[in-house]
Amino acid sequence: MTADHVTRRGLMQGGGALLAAAPLASQAQAQAATTASVSKGAPMTPVELTVNGREVHLQLDPRTSLLDALREHLKLTGTKKGCDHGQCGACTVIVEGRRINSCLTLAVMHDGEDVTTIEGLGTPEALHPMQKAFIVHDGYQCGYCTPGQICSAVSVLEEIKAGIPSHVTEDLDKVTFSAAEVRERMSGNICRCAAYSNIVAAIGDVAGEAEA
Amino acid sequence: MKPFTYERATSVEAAARAAASVQGARFIAGGTNLLDLMKLQIETPTHLVDVNRLGLDRIEKTEEGGLRIGALVRNTDLAADATVRRDYAVLSRALVAGASGQLRNKATTAGNLLQRTRCPYFYDTRMPCNKRKPGSGCGAMKGVSRSLAILGVSDACIAQHPSDMAVAMRLLDAQVDTVDATGARRAIPIADFHLLPGDTPHKETVLKAGEIITSVTLPGPIGGTHVYRKVRDRASYAFALVSVAAIFGKDGTARFAFGGIGAKPWRTAEGDAAAAQGAQAVAEATLAGARTTHDNDFKRPLVEKTLASLYRQQEARA
Amino acid sequence: MKFDTPAGQNPIDQGRVIGIPHDRIDGAAKVTGTAPYAYERHDAAPNAAYGWIVGSAIAKGRIAAMDLRAAEASPGVLGIVTHANAGKLTKGSMNTAHLLGGPQIEHYEQALALVVADTFENARAAAALVRIDYAPEDGKFDLAAERLNGVIPPQGFGGPADTKAGDFDGAFASAAVKLEQTYTTPDQSHAMMEPHASIAAWNGDKLTLWTSNQMIAWGVGDMAKTLGIPKENVRLVSPYIGGGFGSKLFLRADALLAALGARQVGRPVKVAIARPQIPNNTTHRPATIQRIRIGADKDGVIDAIAHEVWSGDLPGGGPETAAQQTRLLYRGDNRLTAHRLVTLNLPEGNAMRAPGEAVGLLALEVAMDELAEACGVDPVELRIRNDVQYDPEAGPQRPFSSRKLVECLRAGADRFGWSKRNPRPGQVRDGRWLVGMGMASAFRNNLTEKSGARIGVDGQGRVIVETDMTDIGTGSYTIIAQTAAEMLGVDLDQVTVRLGDSRFPVSSGSGGQWGANSSTAGVYAAAMALRAKLAEKAGYPADQAQFDDGLVRLGNQSQPLAALAGGQGLWAEDSMEYGDLDKRYAQATFGAHFCEVGVDMDTAEVRVRRMGGAFAAGRILNPKSARSQVIGAMTMGVGAALMEALDVDTRFGFFVNHDMAEYQVPVHADIPDQDVLFIEELDDKSSPMKAKGVGELGICGAGAAVANAIYNATGIRLRDYPLTLDKLLKAQAA
Numbered sequence A: 001m002t003a004d005h006v007t008r009r010g011l012m013q014g015g016g017a018l019l020a021a022a023p024l025a026s027q028a029q030a031q032a033a034t035t036a037s038v039s040k041g042a043p044m045t046p047v048e049l050t051v052n053g054r055e056v057h058l059q060l061d062p063r064t065s066l067l068d069a070l071r072e073h074l075k076l077t078g079t080k081k082g083c084d085h086g087q088c089g090a091c092t093v094i095v096e097g098r099r100i101n102s103c104l105t106l107a108v109m110h111d112g113e114d115v116t117t118i119e120g121l122g123t124p125e126a127l128h129p130m131q132k133a134f135i136v137h138d139g140y141q142c143g144y145c146t147p148g149q150i151c152s153a154v155s156v157l158e159e160i161k162a163g164i165p166s167h168v169t170e171d172l173d174k175v176t177f178s179a180a181e182v183r184e185r186m187s188g189n190i191c192r193c194a195a196y197s198n199i200v201a202a203i204g205d206v207a208g209e210a211e212a
Numbered sequence B: 001m002k003p004f005t006y007e008r009a010t011s012v013e014a015a016a017r018a019a020a021s022v023q024g025a026r027f028i029a030g031g032t033n034l035l036d037l038m039k040l041q042i043e044t045p046t047h048l049v050d051v052n053r054l055g056l057d058r059i060e061k062t063e064e065g066g067l068r069i070g071a072l073v074r075n076t077d078l079a080a081d082a083t084v085r086r087d088y089a090v091l092s093r094a095l096v097a098g099a100s101g102q103l104r105n106k107a108t109t110a111g112n113l114l115q116r117t118r119c120p121y122f123y124d125t126r127m128p129c130n131k132r133k134p135g136s137g138c139g140a141m142k143g144v145s146r147s148l149a150i151l152g153v154s155d156a157c158i159a160q161h162p163s164d165m166a167v168a169m170r171l172l173d174a175q176v177d178t179v180d181a182t183g184a185r186r187a188i189p190i191a192d193f194h195l196l197p198g199d200t201p202h203k204e205t206v207l208k209a210g211e212i213i214t215s216v217t218l219p220g221p222i223g224g225t226h227v228y229r230k231v232r233d234r235a236s237y238a239f240a241l242v243s244v245a246a247i248f249g250k251d252g253t254a255r256f257a258f259g260g261i262g263a264k265p266w267r268t269a270e271g272d273a274a275a276a277q278g279a280q281a282v283a284e285a286t287l288a289g290a291r292t293t294h295d296n297d298f299k300r301p302l303v304e305k306t307l308a309s310l311y312r313q314q315e316a317r318a
Numbered sequence C: 001m002k003f004d005t006p007a008g009q010n011p012i013d014q015g016r017v018i019g020i021p022h023d024r025i026d027g028a029a030k031v032t033g034t035a036p037y038a039y040e041r042h043d044a045a046p047n048a049a050y051g052w053i054v055g056s057a058i059a060k061g062r063i064a065a066m067d068l069r070a071a072e073a074s075p076g077v078l079g080i081v082t083h084a085n086a087g088k089l090t091k092g093s094m095n096t097a098h099l100l101g102g103p104q105i106e107h108y109e110q111a112l113a114l115v116v117a118d119t120f121e122n123a124r125a126a127a128a129l130v131r132i133d134y135a136p137e138d139g140k141f142d143l144a145a146e147r148l149n150g151v152i153p154p155q156g157f158g159g160p161a162d163t164k165a166g167d168f169d170g171a172f173a174s175a176a177v178k179l180e181q182t183y184t185t186p187d188q189s190h191a192m193m194e195p196h197a198s199i200a201a202w203n204g205d206k207l208t209l210w211t212s213n214q215m216i217a218w219g220v221g222d223m224a225k226t227l228g229i230p231k232e233n234v235r236l237v238s239p240y241i242g243g244g245f246g247s248k249l250f251l252r253a254d255a256l257l258a259a260l261g262a263r264q265v266g267r268p269v270k271v272a273i274a275r276p277q278i279p280n281n282t283t284h285r286p287a288t289i290q291r292i293r294i295g296a297d298k299d300g301v302i303d304a305i306a307h308e309v310w311s312g313d314l315p316g317g318g319p320e321t322a323a324q325q326t327r328l329l330y331r332g333d334n335r336l337t338a339h340r341l342v343t344l345n346l347p348e349g350n351a352m353r354a355p356g357e358a359v360g361l362l363a364l365e366v367a368m369d370e371l372a373e374a375c376g377v378d379p380v381e382l383r384i385r386n387d388v389q390y391d392p393e394a395g396p397q398r399p400f401s402s403r404k405l406v407e408c409l410r411a412g413a414d415r416f417g418w419s420k421r422n423p424r425p426g427q428v429r430d431g432r433w434l435v436g437m438g439m440a441s442a443f444r445n446n447l448t449e450k451s452g453a454r455i456g457v458d459g460q461g462r463v464i465v466e467t468d469m470t471d472i473g474t475g476s477y478t479i480i481a482q483t484a485a486e487m488l489g490v491d492l493d494q495v496t497v498r499l500g501d502s503r504f505p506v507s508s509g510s511g512g513q514w515g516a517n518s519s520t521a522g523v524y525a526a527a528m529a530l531r532a533k534l535a536e537k538a539g540y541p542a543d544q545a546q547f548d549d550g551l552v553r554l555g556n557q558s559q560p561l562a563a564l565a566g567g568q569g570l571w572a573e574d575s576m577e578y579g580d581l582d583k584r585y586a587q588a589t590f591g592a593h594f595c596e597v598g599v600d601m602d603t604a605e606v607r608v609r610r611m612g613g614a615f616a617a618g619r620i621l622n623p624k625s626a627r628s629q630v631i632g633a634m635t636m637g638v639g640a641a642l643m644e645a646l647d648v649d650t651r652f653g654f655f656v657n658h659d660m661a662e663y664q665v666p667v668h669a670d671i672p673d674q675d676v677l678f679i680e681e682l683d684d685k686s687s688p689m690k691a692k693g694v695g696e697l698g699i700c701g702a703g704a705a706v707a708n709a710i711y712n713a714t715g716i717r718l719r720d721y722p723l724t725l726d727k728l729l730k731a732q733a734a
Helices: A015-020 A027-036 A064-071 A131-136 A144-163 A178-187 A196-211 B012-021 B033-037 B075-080 B083-089 B088-098 B101-108 B110-114 B165-171 B271-275 B278-288 B299-317 C028-030 C071-075 C120-127 C143-149 C168-173 C216-227 C255-263 C274-280 C356-377 C379-385 C405-416 C475-489 C515-538 C562-563 C624-640 C702-714 C726-734
Strands: A045-051 A056-062 A091-096 A098-101 A114-116 B005-008 B025-028 B049-051 B057-061 B067-070 B173-180 B185-189 B213-218 B224-230 B242-248 B254-261 C049-055 C060-065 C079-083 C111-117 C130-135 C164-165 C177-185 C197-203 C206-211 C234-237 C270-271 C290-298 C302-313 C334-343 C429-430 C433-445 C451-457 C463-466 C495-498 C544-548 C551-554 C556-562 C570-578 C589-598 C606-616 C672-677
Touching: A027 B224, A045 A064, A045 B173, A056 A064, A064 A091, A064 C120, A064 C290, A064 C544, A091 A144, A098 A144, A098 B101, A098 C562, A131 A144, A131 A196, A131 C028, A144 A178, A144 B101, A178 B101, A196 C624, B012 B025, B012 B049, B012 B173, B012 B213, B025 B033, B033 C672, B057 B083, B057 C177, B067 B083, B075 B083, B075 B088, B075 B101, B075 C379, B083 B088, B083 C463, B088 B165, B088 B224, B110 B165, B165 B242, B213 C433, B224 B299, B224 C515, B242 B299, B254 B271, B254 C079, B271 B278, B278 B299, B299 C726, C028 C405, C049 C120, C049 C255, C049 C274, C071 C079, C079 C120, C079 C255, C111 C255, C143 C270, C143 C290, C143 C334, C168 C290, C168 C302, C168 C334, C177 C356, C177 C556, C197 C255, C206 C216, C206 C255, C216 C234, C216 C255, C255 C562, C270 C429, C270 C495, C290 C356, C302 C356, C302 C562, C356 C379, C356 C433, C356 C702, C379 C405, C379 C433, C405 C433, C405 C606, C405 C672, C433 C606, C433 C702, C451 C475, C451 C515, C451 C562, C463 C475, C475 C495, C515 C570, C551 C562, C589 C702, C606 C624, C606 C702, C624 C672, C624 C702, C702 C726
Parallel strands: A045 A114, B005 B049, B025 B049, C049 C270, C206 C234, C302 C334, C463 C495, C606 C672
Antiparallel strands: A045 A056, A091 A098, A091 A114, B057 B067, B067 B213, B173 B185, B173 B213, B224 B242, B242 B254, C049 C111, C060 C130, C079 C111, C164 C334, C177 C290, C197 C206, C197 C270, C290 C302, C429 C433, C433 C589, C451 C463, C451 C570, C544 C551, C551 C556, C589 C606
């Protein structure tokens, strides 16, 4: 089953191939891209990241957010820019094992750190269980908040396991999985299409499997 | 966002020195508020001193039986800390009532104290705002002001302090520990840390240029029942219209601090003293001097109603 | 193909693929982040420069002076587009305000310049250096204050401004039970997750635009018109759209300015409208004031009903047609509707999900709740009593094509446990929560639009569909693939669907909940043409050939599609056009919403506890994606009821809360499990798909059900949306 976005003229040589390829554009590509966008005037800062298991070296304008480093420099466009101000959650990625809004942090602040994006969780050929569950439960519509929802969802299960309390945790010392916990913890990921109850069902499935 | 230079500090002292030596320098920690404002050029630092890797992320007991919380402890870690959950539950509760999971993973203890207002006129650089641009006027006072402050306001500014955590810190009589470029250390009681707007709403804290928060220290635990109640339109991921942090003692005493209504985290001796007389008395004592607009006058009854709710819950527990 | 007589039995009725809750075929691309959205086409435009829009700081007036020197000297700047250097621009036929303002300024945040630089960071910083001196003029920003200056608007999508039947005044005056109330709804923002975004690239005089747009052909037309170039020279590509809800129906500033910027700097340029700019730069759903009068007998049977609506827009704009549903929803021989339009200098008002009904029902369905109470009739029963099987303005000669409102009401009530509701308000407590139940009818017009497609079979027997139809989260990819698979007798995974490219046949596009039914009907037409070609090649009579298992069959004979298509493949193209069935029959979709809320007994915070509904919208092409559309729309209805409002500063003339922190939409924690029941229905007068729209039905009435539940919980009737706790506290104190 495919939904083919590539036009007949541009057939798979162009974007399709790149986008369907490995989770990360090769290091050479990444560096070339960065060099191309070096501009006069702005002092560049070297940044080294491990993104989805691969080391990348970038020269960045220090103003570059982690989000724009991923999307514009590494061409990892799975991470989305919804608001660029920490108000929507579409840019959620996992840095050093924790989910954060990649729009509200500078790439240079993460030198030497480990970043996992949606591309690192799974590919169309090898889906992460959470990605699979989102498909089965129709946990999306337009798809734009989806990578952020999935990165958050994966982290939320870890956070519950780690006993981190939430606003709806009744006893701060007893953190257990529930739909209410999921809803509260996922509230930093807005879905205007509002697949909310489907997303909660998808996360419930994955949590259930993890327990079983 | 204006261009800036960036450096990663190697020690607290070096950070303070760096910040003091460059005009327009700022510390950056979590960045969740500072970068938001820099993108809009509400904040325009010329130099950023990254203090994320200075080892200021520990939580440790003090000799006096209190708790020293490193300035860089993330909101998530502070809320989840076993001692905080057991002895300062109101702080845990306040933290998890704020922002989102992603933001709490990044936002820091010190940064949260320095969080700036959510006033929409502050956020739109084309609008008058005495806090953002001293002398330009206040757009909010006769504009849209539903979310804004009713206590501690002035003719120049009615911006609210948006933090949840700071409300709990105020309730717990925290102290803010700092060091400056000369190496001089200060311990600032949280009650004195934030400034009221007066004629200078752009001055929000007593911190001097280059002075860096190293930790926030809590006195020994005082027991009691800890609650944090946040009232908002949407169920999560929203700033408070009114929030109340409270500790109810076994002897009928209680203490209260408020968010969403003050130019700074709000607590009064009079409010605490009225605890035994119930919600209405506490509300009246707290709200003495309140100044409302057409849009936010509902906060007056809402403070009392929220307190009433807490009292009723407390009675149910007893 | 023309659809002008009711559909008979056809291949869609097999229901082998159509009507099955298949997972979306674009699912894997979406969950892995590999579906490319407009701003992300590094593949197509690898060397794009970055544009940043400078918006007006005033609502009305003129640019007195513009100083670009500092911006031009800023690092990395490649060019700056303004009205002074953009060349002649003709306003698009779908736009009310100019997308590039200056020297005249029509609204706050109207784009006045685009700064193009080599990097995003440089463009954004340089944009802040553009200095503009303004000569402001007084504007009008207050709908309530301007209400009496309303005029009769020109006829638009929503039908005539005024409608009348019988003698409303006489019947209302003599009615046993009279209800007269005024309701208000605020300006609302679409707040789709993907900002408006485009990349433009010129090749000679030919423009390619990778953009986020619901209506490809409208976009092509208005881009060509605005730039004064032939339509053939404009190509739009929009395969994935991160939400629209009406905000992306039209050419917007991102697209035009990307094109102008790319022309000026001689390389591709990408532009996204920054989130804090969106509410004031783009369109919004206009605020309304609605007056409803209903005259009924003591049993609640309506004899007279009137719905009058006031809304505002910029000069040349249109009304919010909030009385639309009142023309068709309930019985009554004496009726009138009226829309009046006020000139306001706020940003442009336009369509947002279910324009008209979404806010019209926020008023009408609360009025019905009030009438039910006044008559002492159960709200569900009241609506059943006022059901009408024909257009009540036109009379029995114009029946509904299909109308299962009563079935929805009964089934929905049953499933929700409506019988457990205590009709006396303020009686049910659960801890600190006052609990109430409310309901409302759902109604949304069914529109059909001409739609074309091209469909082919290749040498491997793979079916390929191409149409400029868009998928804005609605599930177009999947239902189009299902349609093609059903028509040509192949499995779903044998179908490739290509959407959102102006090189493909012009479709209905996505809007007005017409997309699913209309676009699949277009694919049906093309598939019928291809079936004829395949049958002809096979040497079988077209009307007797059967298509299944990848074969064309006649009796015992069969030939594989792949062989018939040959190495060249075999293609056919057609479109579906509509006759006058929508004139002869009233066509609409129906449903019933049910909601249980809790209202905090102290703070008056409102939280939705349960929500469910039953809906009848013709054939449901894919129950999985259709259900998602409905729950998503219900959630938007919750937002409208409880929190969504653009706050107008009537001094400066702008929407103050112009970001996603301050314009609040529901989050996960606001939304409980939602139950959706589709009532079986085939509408043979809507299209050969026998489907109707369903994407907007879910918002229609949802907010009113919340409002009515709040009343049932508290005994407080609010008529000014959103129904926030400050209003509840005020009403409580009064």
